[in-house]
Amino acid sequence: MPPSLLLLLADTILVVHVLFVAFVVLGLLAIYAGYFLRWQWVRNKTFRILHLSAIGYVVMQSWLGVVCPLTTWEMALRAEAGTATYAGSFIQHWLQHLLYYTAPEWVFVVVYTLFGSLVAASWLVVRPNRRVR
Numbered sequence: 001m002p003p004s005l006l007l008l009l010a011d012t013i014l015v016v017h018v019l020f021v022a023f024v025v026l027g028l029l030a031i032y033a034g035y036f037l038r039w040q041w042v043r044n045k046t047f048r049i050l051h052l053s054a055i056g057y058v059v060m061q062s063w064l065g066v067v068c069p070l071t072t073w074e075m076a077l078r079a080e081a082g083t084a085t086y087a088g089s090f091i092q093h094w095l096q097h098l099l100y101y102t103a104p105e106w107v108f109v110v111v112y113t114l115f116g117s118l119v120a121a122s123w124l125v126v127r128p129n130r131r132v133r
Contacts, residue, residue, distance in 0.1 A: 001080075003080075003081040003082055003083075004081075006077045006078070006080050006081035007077070007078070007081045007083065009077050010074045010077035010078045010081065013070055013073055013074040013077070014074055016070065017068070017070045017071070017074070020054065020070070023051070023054060024051070024054050024055050024058065024115075024119075027047075027051045027054075028051070028055075028115070028118060028119055028122065030042055031048075031051070031122045031126050032122065032125070032126065034126065035125060035126040042126060043126065043127065043128050043129045044128065044129065045128040045129050045130075048122075048123065048128040049128075051119065052119055052120065052123070055112075055115060055116045055119045056116060058112050058116070059112050059113055059115075059116040062108060062109040062112040062113070063109060063113075065105070
């Protein structure tokens with residue numbers, strides 16, 4: 001496969017990864033904002049199950065010390081294309097890259113766990129609708 005196609009695939013995975021992170025982070029912000037602004041869509045049970053599952057997956061990965069498969073796949077494509085890769089998790093890399101922030105792995109485990117706890121708490125504060133429409 002030509003390197004340009006491998007890089008295109010790697011960049012596509014990167015975009016999907018960014019969208020996943022945005023869904024998790026912005027989803028929680030939307031849930032709490034929706035509570036105060038009375039947005040009914042934030043109570044949609046399907047959305048809430050997907051959101052809780054997404055952060056639950058991230059938290060479990062961090063507890064198990066597993067690097068996200070999207071990161072692994074992206075790095076494998078970049079390595080195959082002969083370009084630079086990064087080590088560690090996607091979030092660690094971009095936080096360090098964008099914010100010059102370095103922390104031990106356990107810090108990210110705690111942050112993911114606390115964020116996951118906020119998502120779980122949103123089920124009590126902003127209860128989802130009882131039925132899926």
